[in-house]
Every structure is written in structure tokens, then in C-alpha cells.
Amino acid sequence: MKIVIIEDDSTIVELLTVLLELEGFKPSVINNATIASIVSSVQDIKPDVILMDVNLKGVIGLELTKAIRSQTSFPQPRILMWSGMPLKNECIAAGANDFLMKPFDPDKLISWIRTP
Secondary structure, three states: OOEEEEOOOHHHHHHHHHHHHHOOOOOEEEOOOOHHHHHHHHHHHOOOEEEEEOEEOOEEHHHHHHHHHOOOOOOOOEEEEEEOOOOHHHHHHHOOOEEEEOOOOHHHHHHHHHOO
16 A cells, blocks of 8 residues: 655654554655645655645645645545644545544554555
8 A cells, every 4th residue: 555644744754654664554755845746746656545734834735635636647545634723624625535633643543544
């Protein structure tokens, strides 16, 4: 399973990477600066799952999710978004499959990834 992490906080990226690797996954990290460059990277990787923060430096996660969902040139991944603010409805409306409130339980994250 191909997993992509889109997060601008390097500490969270490191923690998620270690967690996912301990669970047998080999995640890719995308930390490009623009929606177009991130969408291009997603097109190249063709992930099964995208794990993404709502608030990214220079990019609004909700707009990024809409941009990914508008693409027809690659299979659509499942998208899980997170934030420290209660933005579940906004994330789902933008095209995310689900939302987690920070801080979230790592077991819940792994369970979500493994449950199609």
C-alpha cells in the first residue's frame, strides 16, 4: 500500500514516518510549496492513502483536497485530514474521506489506514 504524508511540521512527519514504518508501511512525504506541485507529486506516486494536515504553509489543505479530487488522470486515493480545530464537515465537503482531531490516537490512525 502506498501512503503519502502531506504535513509541514517536521516533528509530526518524523513521528508519523516512524509509526508507519513500525507498522510495515513505507510512506512517502510530500512537502512541496504549491498546490500544483503537490498534485503533480501525487500523480507521480499514485498513493492508496493520503494523510494530510488541513493547515499547511502556503497551501490550504481544503483547496489541495479539492484539487486532488478534480484529477481524473490517476486513481483517487483515500484522504484522511487532521487539524487542531474541529473542521470535519469542511474536510468531508472538500473531498476527504475522514478527519481526525489533533492530537489523535496512533492506533486509530493505523486502524483507519488498514480498513478500506
